[in-house]
Amino acid sequence: MALFGLGKKPTTFGLDIGTSAVKLVELVQSKGGLALKSFATVPLPRDVIAEGTIREPQVVTDAIKECIEKAGISGTSAVISVSGREAIVKRVPLPKVTAKELGDAIQLEAEHHIPFAIDDVFLDYQVVSQSANAMSVVLVATKKVKVLEYVAAVEAAGLDAVVVDLDAFAIQNQFELSSPGGDSTDAVALIDIGASVMKTNVIHAGACIFARDVPFGGKRCSEPSTTSPRLRSRNGSARSSCPAAVRS
Numbered sequence: 244m245a246l247f248g249l250g251k252k253p254t255t256f257g258l259d260i261g262t263s264a265v266k267l268v269e270l271v272q273s274k275g276g277l278a279l280k281s282f283a284t285v286p287l288p289r290d291v292i293a294e295g296t297i298r299e300p301q302v303v304t305d306a307i308k309e310c311i312e313k314a315g316i317s318g319t320s321a322v323i324s325v326s327g328r329e330a331i332v333k334r335v336p337l338p339k340v341t342a343k344e345l346g347d348a349i350q351l352e353a354e355h356h357i358p359f360a361i362d363d364v365f366l367d368y369q370v371v372s373q374s375a376n377a378m379s380v381v382l383v384a385t386k387k388v389k390v391l392e393y394v395a396a397v398e399a400a401g402l403d404a405v406v407v408d409l410d411a412f413a414i415q416n417q418f419e420l421s422s423p424g425g426d427s428t429d430a431v432a433l434i435d436i437g438a439s440v441m442k443t444n445v446i447h448a449g450a451c452i453f454a455r456d457v458p459f460g461g462k463r464c465s466e467p468s469t470t471s472p473r474l475r476s477r478n479g480s481a482r483s484s485c486p487a488a489v490r491s
């Protein structure tokens with residue numbers, strides 16, 4: 244029995260700060276697996292988040308607070324994720340090194356693979372396979388400024404961002420938890436088309452082999468363009484700027 248809650252795991256919830264809306268999900272373990280305990284979503288006005296940047300932090304913070312209230316959440320431990328072109332994922336082959344040497348080897352590799360100054364990124368990695376003399380590592384880097392911007396919006400709402408993941412890996416976690424064929428030997432492409440960013444993650448044998456975020460999303464289809472004269476219809480109203488290939 245846990246006394247005064249000591250030893251109890253803090254209850255976390257997922258907070259998805261997307262371009263079009265803030266979404267919150269709380270799952271609980273039940274007999275049949277994970278069950279949805281709470282869910283809420285609060286739309287964000289246009290351009291509050293644009294080109295991957297939080298332009299109006301107070302609006303995002305207010306939406307987070309509203310989401311918490313709607314979902315009836317009492318805990319403060321939020322798990323969030325970020326996406327965008329600043330998120331770099333590379334699967335890198337390395338010669339086998341000891342756990343002690345790995346940190347230095349990763350730093351060295353990162354300088355070759357990450358197109359930003361190493362001091363400007365948060366870097367993380369996971370060894371996904373190894374043999375007698377080689378290993379394969381998934382290297383992840385994302386701009387510190389972006390992570391801190393999202394964390395600040397969460398903290399301003401009175402919460403702690405206890406985990407900051409990438410959207411692409413959050414989808415992978417979800418797939419692995421919910422897919423009955425999750426241990427299949429086939430490669431699986433996971434694609435999340437958001438309002439402004441498309442996240443892709445190709446996984447094989449439980450590990451990411453390729454992940455990239457593309458700056459294209461549903462907003463391009465659902466919001467008419469008002470700026471390009473080329474995209475205006477004959478009666479003068481603006482037409483969707485969605486490419487034909489996506490429309491069909």
Ligand SMILES: Nc1ncnc2c1ncn2[C@@H]1O[C@H](COP(=O)(O)OP(=O)(O)OP(=O)(O)O)[C@@H](O)[C@H]1O
Nearest residue numbers: 261262263264436437438439440441460461462465
């Ligand atoms: N019923 C629907 N039919 C078609 N498209 C829809 C529908 N509902 C939402 N969408 C599209 O999905 C988008 C919202 O998706 P989602 O909530 O995943 O985006 P987001 O997380 O806010 O954005 P991002 O991850 O790109 O920052 C909307 O912009 C819209 O284009």
Ligand SMILES: [Mg+2]
Nearest residue numbers: 261262437438
């Ligand atoms: Mg999203």
